[in-house]
Amino acid sequence: MSADINVLLIEKDVSDVQRFEQLIDASDFAKLTLFHAGGFHEAIKALHQSCFEVILLNLCLPDVKGVGLIKRLKSEAPQTPIVAVDDVDDLQTAIAAIQEGAQDYLVKKSILAPAHLEGSCSDKSYKEVGNRLIATLRCAIKRAELSQQLEISQQRYELAVKGTNDGIWDWDLQNQRIYYSERWQSLLGLSESDMNDSPHFWFSRIHPNDRSRFQQQLTGYLDKELQHFECEHRMLHSDGTYRWMLSRGVALWSDQGRAYRIAGSQTDITSRKSLENSLYQEKELAQITLHSIGDAVITTDSKGYIQDLNPIAERLTGWKRHEAQQKSIAEVYNLVDNSTQRLKDPAVQTIAEGTATGVINHCPILISKHGRKFAIRESTAPIRSASGETVGTVVIFHDVTEERMKAKRLAWQVSHDPLTHLYNRSKFQQSLNEIIEDAHTHKSQHVLCCMDLDNFKSVNDTCGHAAGDLFLQQIAHLWRSKIRSSDLLARLGGDEFGLILYDCNLASALKITNALCESLRSFRFVYEHKVFNVGVSIGVAPITRDTRGAEEVLRLADGACYEAKNKGRNRVQVHNFDPLETNHPTVSDGQRGSRLVYALENDQFCLYKQAVTAS
Incomplete structure (x- = not known):
């Protein structure tokens, strides 16, 4: 001083x-x-x-x-x-x-x-x-x-105690006496007359199921096995109920390392425990629901790291729950399109935009951890806090692989001939209309070919329809190897076939069709030691901006095919368009018979009537 x-x-x-x-x-x-x-x-x-x-x-x-x-x-x-x-x-x-x-x-x-x-x-x-x-x-x-200074310290201490709303206890370990503050007493609904300064008074009010754990925590701290004393336990209130308390304390130690005094606080945590129990029950219910639903579910935090996924998601992604947690969803949820190009992660997009999203590609494919591919349908939505802030996302998806395969099979069946696996008449007619429209719009040139097998009836008459079906399958396979990948080959019915050559002039068309004729000329069909030589007559008609419609160009190509048969069969005939021509070739008996069979099989007959009146 x-x-x-x-x-x-x-x-x-x-x-x-x-x-x-x-x-x-x-x-x-x-x-x-x-x-x-x-x-x-x-x-x-x-x-x-x-x-x-x-x-x-x-x-x-x-x-x-x-x-x-x-x-x-x-x-x-x-x-x-x-x-x-x-x-x-x-x-x-x-x-x-x-x-x-x-x-x-x-x-x-x-x-x-x-x-x-x-x-x-x-x-x-x-x-x-x-x-x-x-x-x-x-x-x-x-x-x-x-x-x-002592007075200020005492005031600070009293303010701190009142501010925390905790009860204070002070245990003299040498004399085995405990001081309890008024707040400690009021937490249990006790008055001064109810109190006793012995440790037994405190221990006797601890729930029997918690007493041993409390004693272990306290002894462990006083024996310096634990760094601090802290224990959550239940205490008997004066109204007969048990309240959850959090007891914490710090000891004073002698030079010999023995505790001679320990003091601390007691906090009522009943409300917190009740809330924890409610949250636990809600979480358990959510987990049961999550694991019971048939869809795959993945949840992430606000940064796109996985928090949880259910068993269905485990099966589809190939990731176990404990493996996937805290990994980026982009690593676990690997989406590609049909060309195996990586798709933008919808969960990341949802976090960025804060709105529900889905994969723009309508047919996303999920690649699992082990390389398996699943066609899926999915949706992604944000998880929001009470204040509206996006705190995560939920991704829901399910396996539609079988569903899409069925849809593909159905679509294939609608457009293909089941015997030869070539396109059918319906698909052929649709494509012909489209190509004529293209010729009108873009002034492009295409070629239509009508093809009719020669001497095919002998196969069926000699060996039966099973042999005929096998022959048609082999011919379809042979011809697919002779045309371009852009061309469309279809079976129109019986032994009739149609071929559309896209963006093709007559010279190129003749090369292709002659190759088809030659391939069939050199082909020998053997069935039950019998050898058959079947040819094909092909009628060719160009499709240009002047083509008026599918019916016309079909009639012209069909007429050219008939003319090829009349000239000796197994050849190609190009129709030379003459606007003054009025008499068109007639259809052969073989062609007519094939068309009648096809029409009968496909329910294409229409019944007309004419009233008969007395003359």
Whole structure:
């Protein structure tokens, strides 16, 4: 303490004031300034005008007397320490002064008596007494500061305890006594009369199922096996119910490493436990639901990392739940299109946009961890918090592989001949209409070929329809290898076939059709040791911007095919269009028979009637 000290001396006797001044001047401390007030009311004015570090108060003043002076001064200057000075040495007065708030009690005759200050060594005596006086004042100041700090600390502690709303306990391990705060008691609905300071009182109120665990936690901490004491347990309330409590504590240790005191808090966590139980039940219900539904489900956090997936999702992705958790969904949920090009992850898109999304590609394929492919149908939606913030996504998808395969098979059956696996008449007619429209729109050129087998009837008549069907299958396979991948070959019925050559001129068409004729000319069909030589007559008609429709170009190609048969069969005949031609070739008996059979099989006959009237 090296700062200046301002002392207010409240003293009625002027000669005593002078002696105090002499003592202070003679001391080794040069930073003390003495201010004098002759009475109580004068001292009050001085306190209002200036600040003092300490007050020297004579308890016998002309205007006010007694230890009550201390209390009155404290009300005016509560932070300023007071040293009481009295004319007589009275123990009771000294005790009363200290109780009223004085930091010390001095008797005048012990410090100001002439016997102490006079003689040959008076300077030395003044200095010694002055130093003792200064020491007394400085100690008073220091004690006051410590008292204030203790008071602030106590207030801070009380505010903290009230703010946390916790109960406080303090256990003297040597004497086996526990202090319980009022809040600790009120948490259990207890009053002071219900309390007992023994540890047994506390332990007896702990739920029987929790008592052993509480004791283990406490013993483990006191034996230094655990770093801290903390235990959640149930305590018996005065109303007969059990409340969940969180007890925590810290110990003081002796030099020998033994705990001699432990203190801590007790918090009521019943509401939190109830909420945890409700959340647990809801989570369990959600998990049961998630694992019971037939769709695959994946949930992610707001950054696209997987939080959970159900068994169906495990099967389709090939990832186990514990393997997939905290992995990026892009790593587990691998989507490609039909060309195996990676698709944009819908979960990431949902997080970015905050709206429900789905894969734009209508036929996404999921590649599993082990390389298996599943056609899926999926949807993705955001998971939102109560405030509307996107906190994750849920991806729902299911396997439609079999469904799409059935749809493909059905679509194939609608457009293909089941025997030869070539396109059927319906698909052929549709494609012919489209190619004619293309010729009109883009001025492109295409070629239509009508093909009719020669001598096919001998196969059926000799070996039966099974042989005929086998022959047709082999011929279809042979011809597929002779045409371009862009061309369309169809079986129109019986032994009739149709061929559309896309973006093809007549010269190229003749090369292709002649190759077909030659392939059949060199082909020998063997069935049950019988060899058959079957040819094909092909009629060719160009499709240009001048082609008026499918019916016309079919009639022209069919006529050219008939002409090829009339010229010796197994050849190609191109129709030369003559706008003045009115007499068109007729259809052969073989062609007519084949068409009748096809029409009968496909329910294409229509019944017309004409009324017969008497003439």
